[in-house]
Amino acid sequence: MKPFAYVRPERTEEAVAHLAAHPGARFLAGGTNLVDLMKLGVTGPPLLVDLGALPLDGVAETPDGGLLVGATARNSDVAAHPVVRTRYPVLSQALLAGASPQLRNAATTGGNLLQRTRCPYFQDTSTPCNKRVPGSGCPAREGVHRDLAVLGHSAHCVATHPSDMAVALAALDAEVRLRGADGERTVPVTAFHRLPGDRPDLDTVVAPGELITGVALPAPPPGALSAYRKARDRASYAFALASVALVLTVEDGRVGHAALAFGGLAHKPWRARAAEEVLRGAPATAETFRRAADAELAAAEPLRDNGFKVPLARNLAVGLLGDLASRATAAAA
Amino acid sequence: MTRHEPATAQPRAAVRRDARQKVTGEARYAVDRTPPGCLHACPVPAAVARGRVTAVHADEILRRPGVHAVLTHENAPRLGDADDPTLALLQEDRVPHRGWFVAVVVADTPENARAAxxxxxxxxxxxxxxxxxxxxxxxxxxxxxxxxxxxxxxxRGDFDTAFAASPVRLDATYTMGALHNHPMEPHAATAWWDDDGLTVYDSSQGATTVRDVLARLFRQPQQRITVVSAYVGGGFGSKGTPRPPAVLAAMAARHTGRPVRLALPRRDLPAAVGHRAPTVQRVRIGAAADGTISALAHDVVTQTSTVKEFVEQAAVPARTMYTSPHSRTTHRVVALDVPTPSWMRAPGEASGMYALEAAMDELAEAVGVDPVELRLRNEPDAEPDSGKPFSSRGLAECLRDGARRFGWAGRDPRPGVRRDGDVLSGTGVAAATYPVLVSPSRASAHAAPDGRFVVRVDATDIGTGARTVLAQIAAEALGAPLDSVRVELGSSRLPDAPVAGGSSGTASWGWAVHKACAALRATLASDPGRTLPPEGVTVEADTKEEAGRTYPYARHAFGAHFAEVRVDTATGEVRVGRLLGVYAVGRVLNARTARSQFIGGMTMGLGMALTEHSTMDPSFGDFRERDLASYHVPVCADVPDIEAHWVEEHDPHLNPMGSKGIGEIGIVGTAAAIANAVHHACGVRLRDLPLTPDRLLPLLTTRASAP
Structure with missing residues (x-):
């Protein structure tokens, strides 16, 4: 490990100022991914600015009926929060589907959004990787890529974003609050992560020195049901082969609000707009759900060894749409 | 889950003697002590798959703060020949595979060593x-x-003719990728040289063996080398042979004149400490219409490295298992530019019995005979390969008892008919076998005047419970209370003993302990009235003669595994609902630690069947999954209701304890039972482990894909 300096400011402005003053410095929250990457030599920040003393760990209801989740709120606390469990079950389920209890006790909301791909070449400094060393090449495209992207990848990068939580946030139309030296701004979660294009080194739109202060969840649509489903190699502590988050309302047998997002398929949580287009106003039937999933996944470009992700994502989406639609119908009856 | 025993156990279920030390952190492992002046070493794995090192730019590194030395093939101590080329480290510029250690950096802290x-x-x-x-x-x-x-x-006989003439012929090829041992404690050592010679605290499965090998490598008399392996956090075979940490730490300590500590990072293990070699196994069975086998061929193709030949003996169990008048069992191997494979829990049996027992399931389906019944019909009178009678063969009893406990009777053999929504369920069975092995050992037994006893033997407790079981064996042989016996093990200063491997530890060490204690008891009994001298009485024993005997019997442990699985046809995920094993392993010496061995083996078999997936990267020559986030060992949530039972077996042809080895048989057959259950659940016969969703899903039909 490279030697580094460490500070633990108590005020948010101070934390932001530290980053502005020290190029290459990084914020440290739960450390569950950053510290691993430092040990692996993937990154070596000269300064760590620990966010642990900042007053950003709260979860509070907002006047508009939504919820503001602080950037340093722990994944386990957010998952267990009564309002999250009752009004945003998709978020609670996604958080609990991620990592292990020990990791969730340490990992934070902001850190979870900013975690980096688990592509094996990215994590192995003895191999090329365009995300780690721009221009060095992407061995994953022809190499070991069973777990990697089928949507939105580029010639430069086929990595996936590993978060479960972010997939739920994408389906919930959540917004990320950012604070930089020049003030605050808000970015929708769906626009927060980038596709790799020719700059796979950039995971997100966060500007250098900007700090995530929290994530704002709008009030859920009236009558909405939501859920998260994830397929993985083992029953716990494994990244998603594919996952799906869904927020759904059904009125008189027709789909009302439908927000669908996929995880494990792309460089970012994949909001399925084409599927939603098919769903909105259509009869809540298995046929509609299959058509919706197919509409979205028609864009998939699987690599040699990850074609299974397309039917997997399709089955997960169709299954979850069917289950939530049945529950909605049963609740209405 | 497993049954809870009362805490005040009888000797047959004695509580693990080191449990408290382990859970409180009091137990000291190989790098849990820092001798004064200790330096820290970090090895450098080769970054090419084959070639030569042309330059090591050590000068740049030596200028860094805290760096004391860089050892390479140019300056490392010259080693003697120890008959294990994987330990000929830093002796030449050749790189035989990626991950081969080409340098060692020694620094004042682990962090500085690693950074350098x-x-x-x-x-x-x-x-x-x-x-x-x-x-x-x-x-x-x-x-x-x-x-x-x-x-x-x-x-034996004429396989080709008999196979061609068989009314029922099965010809199937089974493949599995590499598997990695990944014990919880990585391979690690602390070493120093002083006037007494070399001392190494090493995470190994046998300190005597490590001492002997280090003596040859460093050209020292054995008395000048002490190896301590007091506590070991698992090995599963990968610590059964001496490994690079002990050698590199000793080299670095000699080079720097200071104690040196070296622990391998997890990511270095797959290339440095052996793996279960991938296999391609063709099984052909020719049978009568009633399933009676007349011809059996098991042809194994596997890999080794260019460093050392290791051949996974996967065709060997077919020589023991079933009636087969005409048989051919073969192994072929290719030396590739890959890390050297080695022992991993039940080498040969675990991989070979996956193929053979999956083939038996296919045969059962082909002839329409229940898979338990098919195995019973093919019980041999004597070991097919050797013609020797079995000293005991409890397979039939295990199958019957397991079938009864599992509720096998009345099973609908049709695959793919037990559906609940997207989920199909099924059950499977497979047999298990593991040979009875034993090696010579020494031990001493000491009686103190206060009525207490000390047993000394360089056994290793790698988590199996050896400390506890050896005390039980001693107490029984001495006719003394269990708590009057202390066991000292895990140091080459103690009487020489073989490795904890081949499920032979308890038999080998226990026999010597039994012999020493029986002799001590006789000595004490010969003069019942006498007062012991202040230094007590010590008796030594050596089982060279007993353990070297040849027996006119085929000696094997047997078992039967039953599994129930659920296959999600929408995702290809397989989850195990129940696992049950019944074993015939002679006399079980400690019910508590034995159960742990069995269910641990079964859990590892579950990983082999479903989750443990390793990919050899063809361009880099690397195993791509090199951490515990990507190499999926089963977690608690994967391990279901898991039961281990055993049948009473009295076999007089084993050892004074009447025991067979139990450390490995739990993994043997588990993968086949699960794979067979997957077929029963969904009708898909996938002959390639592990059965992960990417492989299974394309073969399944789901509700969502239905019209």
């Missing part, structure tokens, strides 16, 4: 490499022997 090792620039002259195993590889050859000293090829 990462920064060390090394130039290579790479050559073309070949890391792909295939059943038609042009460089395949038939070795003389497979692991364990088994002949590579055995033939």
């Amino acid at each position: 090792a990462d920064a060390l620039r090394i130039d290579y002259a790479p050559s073309e490499h070949d890391v792909r195993l295939s059943a038609d590889h042009p460089r395949l050859y038939t070795p003389e022997k497979a692991n364990g000293g088994h002949p590579a090829v055995r033939e």
